[in-house]
Amino acid sequence: MQRRDILKMLATGAVLPVFSSPMVAFFREAHAQTGAGYKLRTLNPHQNSTVVVLTDLIIPETDTPGAKAALVNEFIDVILTEWANDAERQNFLQGLAGIDKQSQELFGKDFVDATPQQQVTLLRAMDDYATTERGEYHQKHGNTVPELDAYLKGNFYDIFRGITLHGYYTSEIGFTKELGLQIIPGAQHGCQKLGAGIGEA
Amino acid sequence: MAATNTYDAIIVGSGITGGWAAKELTEKGMNVLLLEAGRTIIPEKDYVEHVPVWELKYRGWDKRAERAGTQPIQRECYYACDEYSNKFFVNDKENPYATEPGKKFSWIRGRQVGGKSLTWGRQSYRWSDLDFEANLKDNVAVDWPIRYADIAPWYDYVEEFAGISGQAEGLPQLPDGKFLPPMEMTCVELDMRDALAKKFDDRIMTIGRSAVLTRVHKGRAACHYCGVCHRGCITGSYFSSISSTLPAAYKTGKLTLRPYSVVHSLTFDPKTRKVSGVRVIDAQSRNAMEFKARIFFVNASALESTRILLNSTSPEFPNGLANSSGELGHNLMDHHMGAGASGAMPGHEDKMPFGNRPNGIYIPRFRNVKTKQKDFLRGYGYQGGGSREGWSRGMHMSGFGADFKNSLKKPGQWRMGIGGFGECLASHDNYLEVQKDKLDAWGIPTIKINCAWGDNERAMSRDIAVQAAEMLAAAGARDISVFQEMSPPGLAIHEMGAARMGRDPKTSVLNEHNQAHDVKNLFLTDGACMVSNSCVNPSLTYMALTARACDFAVSQIKKNEL
Numbered sequence: 001m002q003r004r005d006i007l008k009m010l011a012t013g014a015v016l017p018v019f020s021s022p023m024v025a026f027f028r029e030a031h032a033q034t035g036a037g038y039k040l041r042t043l044n045p046h047q048n049s050t051v052v053v054l055t056d057l058i059i060p061e062t063d064t065p066g067a068k069a070a071l072v073n074e075f076i077d078v079i080l081t082e083w084a085n086d087a088e089r090q091n092f093l094q095g096l097a098g099i100d101k102q103s104q105e106l107f108g109k110d111f112v113d114a115t116p117q118q119q120v121t122l123l124r125a126m127d128d129y130a131t132t133e134r135g136e137y138h139q140k141h142g143n144t145v146p147e148l149d150a151y152l153k154g155n156f157y158d159i160f161r162g163i164t165l166h167g168y169y170t171s172e173i174g175f176t177k178e179l180g181l182q183i184i185p186g187a188q189h190g191c192q193k194l195g196a197g198i199g200e201a
Numbered sequence: 202m203a204a205t206n207t208y209d210a211i212i213v214g215s216g217i218t219g220g221w222a223a224k225e226l227t228e229k230g231m232n233v234l235l236l237e238a239g240r241t242i243i244p245e246k247d248y249v250e251h252v253p254v255w256e257l258k259y260r261g262w263d264k265r266a267e268r269a270g271t272q273p274i275q276r277e278c279y280y281a282c283d284e285y286s287n288k289f290f291v292n293d294k295e296n297p298y299a300t301e302p303g304k305k306f307s308w309i310r311g312r313q314v315g316g317k318s319l320t321w322g323r324q325s326y327r328w329s330d331l332d333f334e335a336n337l338k339d340n341v342a343v344d345w346p347i348r349y350a351d352i353a354p355w356y357d358y359v360e361e362f363a364g365i366s367g368q369a370e371g372l373p374q375l376p377d378g379k380f381l382p383p384m385e386m387t388c389v390e391l392d393m394r395d396a397l398a399k400k401f402d403d404r405i406m407t408i409g410r411s412a413v414l415t416r417v418h419k420g421r422a423a424c425h426y427c428g429v430c431h432r433g434c435i436t437g438s439y440f441s442s443i444s445s446t447l448p449a450a451y452k453t454g455k456l457t458l459r460p461y462s463v464v465h466s467l468t469f470d471p472k473t474r475k476v477s478g479v480r481v482i483d484a485q486s487r488n489a490m491e492f493k494a495r496i497f498f499v500n501a502s503a504l505e506s507t508r509i510l511l512n513s514t515s516p517e518f519p520n521g522l523a524n525s526s527g528e529l530g531h532n533l534m535d536h537h538m539g540a541g542a543s544g545a546m547p548g549h550e551d552k553m554p555f556g557n558r559p560n561g562i563y564i565p566r567f568r569n570v571k572t573k574q575k576d577f578l579r580g581y582g583y584q585g586g587g588s589r590e591g592w593s594r595g596m597h598m599s600g601f602g603a604d605f606k607n608s609l610k611k612p613g614q615w616r617m618g619i620g621g622f623g624e625c626l627a628s629h630d631n632y633l634e635v636q637k638d639k640l641d642a643w644g645i646p647t648i649k650i651n652c653a654w655g656d657n658e659r660a661m662s663r664d665i666a667v668q669a670a671e672m673l674a675a676a677g678a679r680d681i682s683v684f685q686e687m688s689p690p691g692l693a694i695h696e697m698g699a700a701r702m703g704r705d706p707k708t709s710v711l712n713e714h715n716q717a718h719d720v721k722n723l724f725l726t727d728g729a730c731m732v733s734n735s736c737v738n739p740s741l742t743y744m745a746l747t748a749r750a751c752d753f754a755v756s757q758i759k760k761n762e763l
Contacts (some may be wrong), residue, residue: 005569058601066606075260080438083259123601131599148265162596165609169592170260172253178610183251188426188556190385191549199553199589199612 038071042080042089047096049112054099055164057123064178067168075167080153088152095156099126130157191196208234208457210754211479211494212511213464216316217740218727218747220319220442220450221359224489225751226498227453235450236462236481236493238501239312240441242319248433249285251386257284270294277692278309281320281431288381289313289320289431295642298328301651307691308650310502314460315330317502317694318441320431323412323559324584325365325440326737327376331570336733339578342532342627343703345732346713349376355745362449363744364418368412368558375565375737382415383408385555387614389458389546389587390562393676396563399403400675404567409584412741421445421477428557439559461485465613466513467522475722476522482643496722496754496763500747503728504633507699508648510725511635523700523717529710531632533652534695534734536622540662540685542669543618544678546587553589553612561586564619564672566736577660578626581736583669585619586755617678621665624736626657631690652690662687680717695739697728715750722763726750 040048055067055076067073080089101124103111107118114122133155152159168174175181180197192198209231212222222359223235263284268276275282281433291312300306311317330349337344353376360378369377384407386394394406413424421444422436425617430439437444448455461484468491478493478694499506507530513522521529566580590613595605633654639647666685673681690696703709706718715730717723726747728739735742757763 059606062603062606078258079262083262083265120602127599127601134597148262151262158596161601165592165595166260166262169267169609170254171253174592175254178606183253183427185426185556188384188424188554188558190554190558191388191391191552192555194551194553194612198555200610 038077040074040077042093043073043077046110046112047093048077050096050099050110051076053112053119054123054160055168058161058164059120059168059174061068065173067164070168070171070173072164072167072171076163077172079163084152092152092156092159095159098156130138130155130161134158206491207493208232209494209738210234210496210498211236211492212498212500213479214238214316214499214505214727215442215447215458215460216500216502217318217321217442218310218743219316219498220318220364220446221744222498222500222726222751223442223450223456224446225748226755227450227455229751229755229757231612232455233450233457233549234494235456235457236464236479236492236693237314237316237456237458237460238463238484239314239316239460241458241460242314244433244435247288248435250427250429250432250434252285252432252551253513259284263287266719274307275309277307278694281322282309283432285429285432286320287494297639297641298647299636299649301638301649304651304653305689305691306650306652307689308504308696309691309694310505313417314447314458319433319443321441321694321740321747322738323430323439324563324738325360325363325367325410325412325741326377326563326582327378328352328735328737328742329374329376331374331566332733332735332737334580336627339411339626341578341733343701343705343708343732346702346704346709351713352742352745353748355749356741358748359744362419363412363445364421365410365412365741366415368407370405370407370565372405372565374570378410378741380410384411384413384415384558384560385554386562387587388549388552389617389676392546392548393587393617393672394562396676396685397672401567401672404564404672406562406564409563411560413559414438416673424559426556426558428559430559441555449539451558463644463645464501464509465489465645466509467499469513469518469522469720470517471515471517474720476720483643484643487643495758496724498751498754499725500501500727503696503699503731504648504650506725506727506729507633508635508646510700511584511633511648512646518719523710523719523723524623525719526628526707526709528701528703528708530568530634530699531629532627532698532732533631533650533690534627534635534692534698534731535652536695536734536736537625537654537658537662537687537690538620538693539688540586540623540624540665540669541583541585541618541620541661542666542673542681542683543616544681545586546615546617546676550614556588559624562619574664577657577664579624579661579734579736581621581659581661581665581667583619585617587615587617590614590616617671617673617676619669621669622695622736622738623658623661623691624734625690626655627701627733628655650691654687654690659687677740695728697731697734697739700725700729701732701738702730703732714753715746716753724750 051073055072059067215237333345366381368383410429424438463482465480468478478491564583568580592609594613633650636647700710702711
């Protein structure tokens with residue numbers, strides 16, 4: 001479909017179907033930020049393997065692909081390379097090394113070499129600890145300025161899980177397949193029963 | 202057609218009011234030059250509302266370090282100045298201004314064709330005589346030289362062209378307009394609306410009155426609810442200069458739009474006692490040039506328009522053009538924000554909104570309407586909304602793995618939140634001035650702003666917070682969190698007042714027709730003209746004043762009065 005046809009459709013107020021990837025491509029200069037051809041710049045191969053395993057434990061494949069397929073590790077590398085300041089990058093990589101240290105102490109192996117059950121055990125311990133550290137969460141009021149400076153600060157498990165969630169749910173897989181969201185819903189309703197396309201992918 | 206530097210009318214600024222002036226004056230047969238300091242906007246190239254988040258390098262976390270360097274102030278408008286849309290906001294380093302130490306003022310603005318009409322919140326409300334009579338009744342500042350009856354036909358006029366969706370409510374303090382169908386409220390908004398109707402006798406909740414089309418209107422497509430208007434709108438479904446007024450002006454064949462045209466000053470001719478021309482610095486070449494016209498409309502946005510007049514000095518007007526009153530630059534106002542409440546709402550676990558509604562709810566002013574408040578004058582309204590938490594709630598929950606992922610796929614807790622916009626009293630002590638020794642990149646003196654909230658604003662802010670919590674509690678909200686931390690002046694982006702209208706040339710800059718008392722062919726219809734502040738979003742009023750002033754200006758020309 002030619003772009004001018006799409007523009008004509010939009011101008012007539014036609015209710016649009018879900019915009020598929022080829023159609024969206026008409027409206028932007030396509031250049032993949034991650035995906036085929038991306039070269040890691042901060043994470044070394046071992047760190048990357050650790051990150052891949054960790055992200056996929058947090059958001060595994062279910063009926064939709066998980067964080068590994070969504071290349072969340074590459075997003076993490078972009079953030080560490082270009083977004084994080086030196087202290088935040090150091091803190092993150094040290095946190096990653098800390099996981100290997102704990103895994104060595106418990107299982108005598110690096111995290112990536114531990115069995116899946118061992119990995120889950122360690123992750124659960126970290127999750128429990130982070131939960132007690134975090135305390136009760138008080139929802140901030142609506143118009144809260146995003147605290148960008150807080151994203152890579154604090155407990156390593158919270159940092160890692162936070163960036164994993166963000167990297168997954170803003171990926172094409174997370175957004176379209178897992179959440180079933182549309183960039184152009186085409187209509188607005190205030191109060192609809194949950195169902196296909198409404199709160200359910 | 203031969204190149205010319207002379208036009209029937211020159212308009213400075215192509216934002217929400219400049220675009221309207223261009224439309225009105227060209228449609229009435231005038232050859233118009235529209236000067237815009239910034240660049241052109243090409244929707245097909247510049248609009249990014251449909252770019253998927255995974256196409257963004259930082260997935261919405263933005264180029265943090267760069268933004269802190271180039272747009273530390275613009276970034277305070279976090280909901281509109283994001284990784285996609287920061288291009289529609291000025292570079293703070295290139296466009297500096299000063300503030301009085303200890304008195305923060307967040308000057309948020311754009312500098313491109315369309316101005317802030319590309320990024321505005323689209324909330325469109327009428328004023329009533331409660332607003333127009335306020336200064337007179339409270340003995341504050343000066344009286345408005347107009348009343349609702351003067352502007353009502355022009356509200357009709359601009360609403361009919363722009364297309365405003367909303368719900369008629371019959372409130373005297375918030376007159377109904379000519380509305381397109383309203384957007385829908387969500388489940389918990391409806392609950393809160395019903396609770397307010399049942400438990401209070403003085404307040405209601407309505408859907409926001411928004412300059413977003415809910416059906417096809419004058420050849421512009423209805424909104425398709427991608428939800429991020431500030432990033433652009435290729436379908437032209439919300440009102441902006443680009444989508445609405447400029448196309449109408451172009452259709453007449455009488456509009457010349459010159460971008461990259463930084464206005465230095467207006468030239469006053471003491472013989473004719475009129476503005477004879479405008480001095481422009483080309484933003485790219487830095488070449489200086491002059492354009493002439495019969496009438497001039499200054500619509501560069503409140504602070505920029507005031508700055509231009511302050512910088513337009515002459516022996517007759519040493520303190521700024523049309524400033525015999527001494528009020529130019531003074532009586533600066535904005536709305537105060539930063540007070541409100543939010544909470545978790547019960548019920549509706551099996552329901553969900555659909556579509557990204559580019560609008561919220563509105564609770565119109567109920568203070569000092571029927572009964573008098575002891576501790577403050579004027580009033581405030583609330584904006585806000587109720588929706589369900591999404592995947593990001595996972596950041597604050599424990600868990601990981603398949604069950605965790607599956608739970609995040611489902612919608613989370615319903616939450617309702619409201620925040621107030623409060624009126625500010627006009628004070629001579631709140632003002633801006635120009636600094637002749639501090640020039641911008643084009644050699645034009647920059648401004649220094651001296652503006653702070655007063656006791657009335659502070660007392661009102663406390664009430665906003667308390668009432669928000671009470672209303673949420675009445676609606677059944679739990680875990681209510683209240684906030685009350687006043688935003689700095691400027692951040693509401695409703696800055697206004699520094700070249701006010703008034704009946705008396707000794708205490709005002711403009712007359713009842715937005716015409717300078719001192720200089721008959723000079724008009725100003727953006728926020729600088731305002732006499733008081735109301736509590737409602739002002740852009741619709743700016744549009745109406747502009748259309749009305751253009752009608753007056755042209756009628757004066759026809760009578761050879763100009």
